[in-house]
Structure formats: structure tokens, C-alpha cells
Amino acid sequence: MMQTTIVRFKKPRLKKPILIEGLPGVGHVGKLVAEHMIDELGAEKIMEIYSPHFPPQVIVENDGTTRLVSNEIYSYKVKKGKHDLLILVGDHQSATTEGHYELSSVFLDIAEEFKVERIYTLGGYGVGQLVDDQTVIGAANSIELVRELEKHGVEFRANEPGGGIVGVSGLLLGLGAQRGIDAACLMGVTSGYLVDPKSAQDVLKVLSSLLDIEIDMQALEERAVEMEKIVAKLREMEQGQMPPTSDEQLAYIG
Structure with missing residues (x-):
């Protein structure tokens, strides 16, 4: 039976590294932020991770070739x-x-192999409706980290998210604490049922402040403008001002 496998390409020497997790989740907020950072910074892929716990499928590339589902570290x-x-x-x-x-x-x-000093997991905080909220909600595995994040504009709400933080974004905080690794989750408020580059921008602004690095956000801003147009049309549909049409271009949703 297949086991979780790591394919290594390089092992760079890194200075007090911080691990940023941006796997798919609510609104694809974390995924948008992490992939944008990789593109803008020119980060280098050093690992691919394969696992039988991933969905049983392959990804079809633009040229028609296929590859196994994977996670990657840059x-x-x-x-x-x-x-x-x-x-x-x-x-x-x-x-x-x-x-x-x-x-x-x-x-x-x-993370321990590279002596990671801190982990930031990224995601969306789904509220179930279209929102203009630019709040970034946080959770952390130490009160000292909570206080630090508050200074960068992260909001902490008692007992929220109500259902906890599901998946890797939550487990890296809980399991990380058992290993003595500081970890926090940054969540952009989002509807939860649309890809949300605007929420991703909000999270990236906070993360850039925490990391003290500048990252060009133009590509995310352009995607956010396109999504705002789609959201405006959806709101009109909800209000009954216009019926949905079969040729409506909503290919960006999902």
C-alpha cells in the first residue's frame, strides 16, 4: 500500500525560517495568499509530498498531461x-x-528539520453571506502570540470560529504546541462560497506586516476587482432586480 512520500529537490540553508501554510480551504483565501507569495517572491520548490490520504484523482494540466495530487513546499x-x-x-x-x-x-x-521558529496558517472565516468586511480574525497557540498579532491589527473573538479550525490550519497550531512551536492562524472574513481574492488581500497585508517584507499585490487586486463585478451581479440577482441568464460569465466562481 502507498504511504505518504516526500520527494526532495534541494535542502537550502535557511535563517530562522517561518513556515506559511496556504492549502485549499474556505474561500481559497490561504491558497491565494501563498501562491501569490510564491509567484511574487520567486520562491523555489524544494519538496513534493504525495499521500494516499489525498483524493483519488489526478490533475489534468493545460497540455493534457496528468499528474498525481500533491502538496509542495517552497x-x-x-x-x-x-x-x-x-x-x-x-x-x-x-x-x-x-x-x-x-x-x-x-x-x-x-518544520523541525529546518528549525522553523514560527508557523502561520492561512484561511478564510466563512460567514455564509456576501460581505465587505476587511477583518482578519486570528487564533494562536500562546497568549504571547495573541498579544503580538493584536498589534498588527488581527482581531480575536471569544470562542470563534465556533466550530473550531478544521484541517491542517488548525492542527498545526495544536500539534505544534506539543512540539514547542509557536503557531497562529490568520483568517480573512469571507462568504465561504466564492473564491475571495479581496479577503486574501486583507490577510496578505497583515502577514506582510508580521514578516516585515513588501509584496506587490497588483495581481490580487486585479482578481479582486473582477470578483467584485461578479459579486455585484449576484447581489442584483438576490434582490430580484435581474434574472440569472444562461450566458452569464461566472467561470471564476469555484
Whole structure:
């Protein structure tokens, strides 16, 4: 039987690295942020991770070829800063509860290997309706980290999210605490049923402040403008001002 496998390409020497997790989740907020960072910073892929806990499918590329579902880790050396970066992205999270724990443990093993000093997990905070809220909600595995994040504009709400933080974004905080690794989750408020580049912008602004690095946001801003047009049309439909049409261009949703 297939086991979780790590394919390594390089092992860079990194300076007090911070791990950023941006796997698919609510509104694809974390995924948008992490992939945008990889593109803008020119981060280098150093690992691919394969697991039988991923959905049983392959990804079809633009040229018609296929590949297995995977997670990937990229590295980036910050020229002027205290911390280099490891960025975790991927096609899917685990499809099983056991897999979430196993893969989170694998990610933490990698974090310990590189002597990661802190983990930021990224995601969306779904509210079930279209919103203009620019709030970034946080959770952390130490009160000291809570206080630090508050200084950067992160909002903490008692007992929220109400259902907890599901998947890798939550487990890296809980399992990370058991290993003595500071970890926090940054969640952009979003509807929960649309890809949300605007919420991703809000999270990236906070993360850039925490990391003390500048990241060009133009590509995210352009996607946010396009999404705002779609959201405006959806609101009109909800209000009954115009019926949905079969040729409406909503290909960006999903």
C-alpha cells in the first residue's frame, strides 16, 4: 500500500525560517495568499509530498498531461530580514481524518528539520453571506502570540470560529504546541462560497506586516476587482432586480 512520500529537490540553508501554510480551504483565501507569495517572491520548490490520504484523482494540466495530487513546499531567502520563509501549498488537503493528523505531523517534522521558529496558517472565516468586511480574525497557540498579532491589527473573538479550525490550519497550531512551536492562524472574513481574492488581500497585508517584507499585490487586486463585478451581479440577482441568464460569465466562481 502507498504511504505518504516526500520527494526532495534541494535542502537550502535557511535563517530562522517561518513556515506559511496556504492549502485549499474556505474561500481559497490561504491558497491565494501563498501562491501569490510564491509567484511574487520567486520562491523555489524544494519538496513534493504525495499521500494516499489525498483524493483519488489526478490533475489534468493545460497540455493534457496528468499528474498525481500533491502538496509542495517552497523556500525563499529574505535578503533584508531576520527570517527566511518556507511556504506550503497544494492541490488538496487530506480526504480523511487520519490523514489530516498524519500529514500535519509530516509538515511539523519538516518544520523541525529546518528549525522553523514560527508557523502561520492561512484561511478564510466563512460567514455564509456576501460581505465587505476587511477583518482578519486570528487564533494562536500562546497568549504571547495573541498579544503580538493584536498589534498588527488581527482581531480575536471569544470562542470563534465556533466550530473550531478544521484541517491542517488548525492542527498545526495544536500539534505544534506539543512540539514547542509557536503557531497562529490568520483568517480573512469571507462568504465561504466564492473564491475571495479581496479577503486574501486583507490577510496578505497583515502577514506582510508580521514578516516585515513588501509584496506587490497588483495581481490580487486585479482578481479582486473582477470578483467584485461578479459579486455585484449576484447581489442584483438576490434582490430580484435581474434574472440569472444562461450566458452569464461566472467561470471564476469555484
